Amino acid sequence: MFKGSIVALITPFKDDKLDEEKYTQLLNHHLKSGTNGIVPAGTTGESPTLSHYEHRKVIEISVNECKGKIPVIAGTGSNSTDEAIELSKHAEKVGANGLLIVTPYYNKPTQEGLYQHYKKINDSVGIPIIIYNIPSRSVIDMKVETMARLFELKNISGVKDATGDLSRVDQQLKAMGNDFLQLTGEDDNALEFNKRGGKGCISVTANVAAKLCSEFQSASLNVGDRNMQTKAEEINNILKPLHKALFVESNPSPVKYAASLLKLAPDDVRLPLVKVTEKTKIEVRDALKVAKLL
Numbered sequence: 456m457f458k459g460s461i462v463a464l465i466t467p468f469k470d471d472k473l474d475e476e477k478y479t480q481l482l483n484h485h486l487k488s489g490t491n492g493i494v495p496a497g498t499t500g501e502s503p504t505l506s507h508y509e510h511r512k513v514i515e516i517s518v519n520e521c522k523g524k525i526p527v528i529a530g531t532g533s534n535s536t537d538e539a540i541e542l543s544k545h546a547e548k549v550g551a552n553g554l555l556i557v558t559p560y561y562n563k564p565t566q567e568g569l570y571q572h573y574k575k576i577n578d579s580v581g582i583p584i585i586i587y588n589i590p591s592r593s594v595i596d597m598k599v600e601t602m603a604r605l606f607e608l609k610n611i612s613g614v615k616d617a618t619g620d621l622s623r624v625d626q627q628l629k630a631m632g633n634d635f636l637q638l639t640g641e642d643d644n645a646l647e648f649n650k651r652g653g654k655g656c657i658s659v660t661a662n663v664a665a666k667l668c669s670e671f672q673s674a675s676l677n678v679g680d681r682n683m684q685t686k687a688e689e690i691n692n693i694l695k696p697l698h699k700a701l702f703v704e705s706n707p708s709p710v711k712y713a714a715s716l717l718k719l720a721p722d723d724v725r726l727p728l729v730k731v732t733e734k735t736k737i738e739v740r741d742a743l744k745v746a747k748l749l
Contacts, residue, residue: 456526456552456553456583457492457526457528457552457553457583457585457612457636457638457655458491458492458636458638458654458655458672458676459492459655459672459673459676460489460491460492460655460656460658460661460665460668460672461491461492461494461528461638461655461661462485462493462494462657462658462661462662462665462668463494463498463500463640463657463658463661463662464481464482464493464494464495464497464499464500464513464517464662465499465501465662465707465714465720466478466495466496466501466513467481467720467721467723468721468723468724468725469721469723471723471725473509473512473513474720474721475512475516477721478513478516479516479520480719481719481720482516482517482520482521483520484665485525485661485665486524486525488665488666488669489665489666489670489673490661490665490668490669491525491526491655491669491672492525492528493517493521493525493526493527493528494527494528494529494530495513495514495516495517495527495529495530496510496514496530497530497555497587498530498589498592498707499659499706499707499710500513500530500707501707501724501725501728502530502532504725504726510542511545514531514545514546514551515549517529517551518549518550518551522550526552527550527551527552528551528552528554528555528585528657529543529546529551529553529555530554530556530557531543531546531554531555531556532555532556532558532559533559534559534560534562536572536575536576539556539572539576540575540576540579543556543579543584544580546582547580547581551582552583553583553585553612554576554580554582554584554585555615555657556573556576556584556585556587557587557589557592557593558586558588558590558597559572559593559595560592560593560594560595561593563594566597566598566600566601569595569597569601570601570604570605573586573605573608573611574605577605577609577610577611578608582610583610583612584610584611585613585614585638586605586611586614586615587614587615587640588602588614588615588616588617588618589615591617591619592617599623599626599627600630602614602631602635603630603631606631606635612635612636613636613637613638614627614635614636614637614638615639615640615657616637616638616639616640616641616648616653617639617640617641619641621644624651624652624653625652628652633652637652637653637654638653638654638655638657639653639655639656639657640656640657642656642658642659642660642668642694643695643699645658645671645675645691646671646675646687646688649672649675649676649678650675654676655672655676656668659701659702659706659707659710660697660701660710662707662710662714662719663697663713663717663719663743663748664694664697664748667690667694667746667748668694670686670690671687671690671691671694674686674687674690675687675691693745693747694746696745696746697713697739697743697746697748699742700713700735700738700739700741701713701739701742703731703738704732705728707728708722708724708728708730708731708735709731709735709739711723711724711730712730712731712735712739713739713742713743716739716740716749717743717749
């Protein structure tokens with residue numbers, strides 16, 4: 456169900472409030488551009504600074520626009536297990552197809568704590584759960600052994616791997632097999648990730664290069680087809696400067712600036728994030744030009 460180019464969707468603001476009209480327009484842009492799935496209220500969607508109302512609302516809008524077209528994987532993680540359950544139940548109730556749940560940040564649970572956190576969420580819902588492993592932000596790294604234990608539960612279906620360590624794809628494939636869904640959270644390693652058994656990317660770059668990212672994933676997932684692999688490599692080379700530019704400063708400030716240049720959404724972010732510097736603006740503009748998006 457979940458594969459290919461899945462966008463970690465930005466959340467547009469107007470006068471520091473959720474711009475529901477612009478959010479709906481973004482969703483329809485992705486539906487027309489070949490995007491294979493939507494992740495509302497993730498890191499790129501500024502979930503830490505969304506109100507509970509806004510968090511629920513972006514999931515509801517996403518489901519309403521995408522239902523029956525492409526899957527919605529709702530970001531419902533929290534460092535509070537009870538809050539994650541509350542958000543997850545709401546997402547399931549309104550029709551989300553799956554849940555993306557980040558490893559608890561700041562409170563630094565042990566591996567057993569991680570297991571119990573996900574198990575309690577698993578036992579509270581009835582839709583697929585994707586573990587979001589991002590040690591650079593959450594401080595902790597879920598071990599492959601812990602994932603293997605969790606994969607025995609009914610709803611744990613895979614991982615968004617943002618470790619940046621490609622050897623983890625091999626380790627996770629060996630431990631859990633092909634049925635365990637592996638999606639990269641790093642646009643810049645997506646080509647090699649898929650070659651090793653990955654099934655797609657939860658992408659930042661897709662916010663501003665939706666069609667290219669969709670075409671790239673379609674080609675790269677044809678691992679045995681030399682022509683398709685060549686096409687994937689060509690698109691990857693075009694997108695490389697953009698992958699880099701969008702992480703020169705803290706995500707999602709650069710991608711929101713890029714979106715503003717393409718007239719997709721304003722570049723407003725919520726404190727403690729700020730708009731990008733002039734130096735970063737130049738790098739983002741240049742990368743968009745390389746990809747022939749600007």
